[in-house]
Amino acid sequence: MAHIHFPDGVLPIQWVLFWWLLALALLVVALIATRKHTIPIQRLAIAGMLAAVSFAVFQIDIPLAGGVHMNLTPLIGILAGPGIGLLIIFIVNLLSAAVGHGGWGLVGANTLVNLSEITVAFYVFRMTRGRLEMFARGAIAAILGLLVGNVALLAVLVISGIQGSELHGVALLAYLIQIPILNLIVAVPEAIITGFVVDYLGKVRPDLLGE
Numbered sequence: 001m002a003h004i005h006f007p008d009g010v011l012p013i014q015w016v017l018f019w020w021l022l023a024l025a026l027l028v029v030a031l032i033a034t035r036k037h038t039i040p041i042q043r044l045a046i047a048g049m050l051a052a053v054s055f056a057v058f059q060i061d062i063p064l065a066g067g068v069h070m071n072l073t074p075l076i077g078i079l080a081g082p083g084i085g086l087l088i089i090f091i092v093n094l095l096s097a098a099v100g101h102g103g104w105g106l107v108g109a110n111t112l113v114n115l116s117e118i119t120v121a122f123y124v125f126r127m128t129r130g131r132l133e134m135f136a137r138g139a140i141a142a143i144l145g146l147l148v149g150n151v152a153l154l155a156v157l158v159i160s161g162i163q164g165s166e167l168h169g170v171a172l173l174a175y176l177i178q179i180p181i182l183n184l185i186v187a188v189p190e191a192i193i194t195g196f197v198v199d200y201l202g203k204v205r206p207d208l209l210g211e
Contacts, residue, residue, distance in 0.1 A: 002113050002114070002117065002146065002149035002150045002152065002153040002180070002183055003058075003069070003071065003101075003102060003110055003113070003114070003153075004102060004106045004109055004110055004113070004153060004156065004157065005101070005102050006102070006103060006106060007102075007103045008103035008104060008105045008106070009103070009105075009163065010103070010162060010163060011105065011106065011109070011157075011160045011161070011162070011163065012160060012161060012163055013105075015109075015159070015160035015161070016105040016106070016108070016109070016160075019106075019108040019109035019112060019156065019160075020105070020107070020108030020109075021108070022108065022112060023090070023107070023108035023109075023111040023112050023115075024108070026086060026112075026115065027086060027087070027090060027111075030082075030083045030084075030086045030087060031087070033083050034083055034084065034087075039084075043080075043084070046079060046080065046208065047080055047084050047087070047088055050072075050075070050076050050079060050080055050088055051088045051091050051092055053072065054071050054072050054073070054076060054088065054089070054092050055091075055092045055095050055096065057069070057070050057071060057072055058070070058071040058092060058096055058101070059096070059099070059101065069186070070186060070189075070190045070193075071092070071114070072190070072193075072194070073085075073089060073114050073117040073118050073121070073145065073146075073149065074117055074118070074121035074138075074141055074142035074145040074146060074190070074191070074194050075121075075138075075142070075194050075197060075198070076088055076089065076118055077117065077118035077119060077120070077121035077122035077125075077141075077145060078121055078122060078125045078138065078141060078194070078198060078209065079201075079208060079209070080118075081122055082115065082118055082119045082122055085115070085118040085119075085122070086111070086115050086118070089111055089114040089115060089118060090107075090111045092114075093107045093110045093111050093114070094107055109156045109160075112152065112156070113149055113152045113153045113156060114149065116145075116148050116149050116151075116152040117145040117146055117148065117149035117152075118145065119145075120141075120144055120145040120148045120149075121141040121142055121144070121145030121194075122141075124137075124140060124141040124144050124145065125137050125138065125141040125198075125209075126210075128140065128141070129211075133199075134195075134198055134199045134202035134203075135195040135196065135198065135199040136195065137195075137198065138191075138194045138195040138196075138197065138198030138199065139191040139192060139194060139195030140191075141194070142187070142190060142191035142194035142195070143187055143188070143191040146183070146184065146187040146190065146191070147184065147187070150179070150180035150183050150184060150187075151180070153179065153180065153183075154173060154176060154177070154179070154180060157172070157176055158172055158173050158176070
């Protein structure tokens with residue numbers, strides 16, 4: 001749900017390259033890790049479905065302060081895990097850039113931001129097993145994942161800086177703080193949706209949740 005919508009040229013080129021290289025390095029690690037294990041056809045089908053649904057939902061703007069959106073990254077984390085989830089969200093960000101939803105140069109940074117959401121949601125969901133009901137596990141995993149994703153978004157922007165802007169550090173952070181506030185408003189319904197989906201799957205297909 002956290003996403004940098006700036007066009008190309010807003011972030012300094014050295015930081016654009018840095019985030020891209022870091023994302024590619026993690027992608028290589030994910031590909032190597034997944035090749036060491038035989039991935040069931042069913043899981044590959046789920047990954048494809050998650051990529052399609054995430055991309056479709058990602059393009060729906062919610063008319064709030066210029067437009068915000070959901071992308072179901074916590075659900076991707078819960079169902080696919082960080083490794084396959086990274087591959088999914090990279091593809092989603094590439095397709096989104098292709099239709100003008102953020103610049104090509106920001107695909108690397110956005111992939112890292114979304115990966116933080118996927119990873120946190122995955123581990124929170126696993127750590128709460130046996131302690132909470134399924135709906136609560138999904139909703140809490142989603143809200144915490146999205147919270148961390150927005151912190152990661154701010155960190156990327158503050159570290160990178162904005163070309164042509166005189167704001168830096170704390171001053172830039174104060175200017176950008178409205179972005180995560182708006183995003184976290186939308187995080188509430190996304191967490192509720194995630195909770196309901198996870199609760200339903202827990203009843204009919206608990207194997208998809210690794211239960």
